[in-house]
Amino acid sequence: xxxxxxxxxxxxxxxxxxKLGEELQTCSDAGIRWFHCDIMDGHFVPNISYGPMIVETVxxxxxxxxxxxxxxxENPDQYLEDxxxxxxxxxxxxxxTCPHLHRTIQQIKKMGCMxxxxxxxxxxxxxxxxxxxxxDLTLIMSVNPGFGGQAFIESSYRKVQQLxxxxxxxxxxxxxxxxxxxxxxxxxxxxxxxxxxxxxxxxVFKADNIPARIAELQSKALTSSNKLV
Ligand code: DX5
Ligand code: ZN
Numbered sequence: 001x002x003x004x005x006x007x008x009x010x011x012x013x014x015x016x017x018x019k020l021g022e023e024l025q026t027c028s029d030a031g032i033r034w035f036h037c038d039i040m041d042g043h044f045v046p047n048i049s050y051g052p053m054i055v056e057t058v059x060x061x062x063x064x065x066x067x068x069x070x071x072x073x074e075n076p077d078q079y080l081e082d083x084x085x086x087x088x089x090x091x092x093x094x095x096x097t098c099p100h101l102h103r104t105i106q107q108i109k110k111m112g113c114m115x116x117x118x119x120x121x122x123x124x125x126x127x128x129x130x131x132x133x134x135x136d137l138t139l140i141m142s143v144n145p146g147f148g149g150q151a152f153i154e155s156s157y158r159k160v161q162q163l164x165x166x167x168x169x170x171x172x173x174x175x176x177x178x179x180x181x182x183x184x185x186x187x188x189x190x191x192x193x194x195x196x197x198x199x200x201x202x203x204v205f206k207a208d209n210i211p212a213r214i215a216e217l218q219s220k221a222l223t224s225s226n227k228l229v
Contacts (some may be wrong), residue, residue, distance in 0.1 A: 001089070001114070003033065005196045008145060008214065009068055010173045011036040011179070012058065014148045014201035017018060018052075021061045023205065030211040031056045031218065034066040036179070038148075039083070041073035041214055045146035052079075052086040059087030066090070067198075069178065070118065071143045073097065077104055086113035092116030092139050092177075095123055100116035105134050116177070120145065125159040129166065135174045137197070138163055143180030149158040152181030157193045164194030187217055 010032055015023045024035065035058060040049040055069060069088040073079065076093045083091055093107045095117055098104045108115040117128055117139035121144055128138055140163070142156035156178060163176050175196040181191065183203035190198060198221060207213035 007197045009034040009036040009199045010204040011201035013038045014205035024061045030214040043074045045072045047146045052082040055086035086096045090114040094118045125162045137175040139177040160193040191224040
């Protein structure tokens with residue numbers, strides 16, 4: 001994986017599934033190389049989304065894209081292989097669903113995928129500390145998982161800063177991703193706080209002009225990252 005950071009990662013949950021291939025291509029033409037897939041089981045989160053078949057479809061439509069699969073499901077260990085086979089490049093599991101998180105991370109890596117761990121808004125970032133050296137990515141939920149289009153939770157900035165600080169102190173290299181309520185208003189501050197990967201569902205797919213919105217989000221992210229100065 002070789003990306004210029006920060007990366008904008010559209011969450012296809014907010015896409016129009018009757019023309020998914022077309023919308024993925026619109027994003028790709030606008031420069032998107034990373035897609036976020038939200039898997040919800042109706043148990044861990046109060047909503048059901050889609051399973052490995054759709055991930056496989058995304059893979060078929062965008063063979064070169066980086067596919068980031070966010071598992072909001074109970075017993076994720078049981079389904080890791082299905083998502084790896086479907087074409088996931090990165091699989092993230094919730095801290096709250098994994099009693100043996102270290103083992104789950106090793107399992108994901110054994111399948112040839114990168115491994116991420118996710119924390120809910122009510123979960124402390126400190127709890128990830130023991131597994132940080134094993135992680136490729138940490139994902140901070142900035143809404144309670146389950147639905148797109150919710151309001152960003154302000155305390156998420158603090159968690160981003162905490163993880164960025166630990167990463168620097170311990171010379172680690174995991175990416176920091178934020179998911180939920182990301183848009184034009186907060187993308188700059190998120191990047192300044194240390195976010196590398198910005199998941200955006202509604203703010204991308206519900207825009208009247210998707211390419212224009214992507215360009216606007218990307219330019220705000222880039223100018224805030226000090227890479228243009
Ligand atoms: C929430 C999902 C998010 C969601 C983000 O449970 O994990 O990825 O699709 O959607 P927006 O950007 O609309 O908040
Ligand atoms: Zn997500």
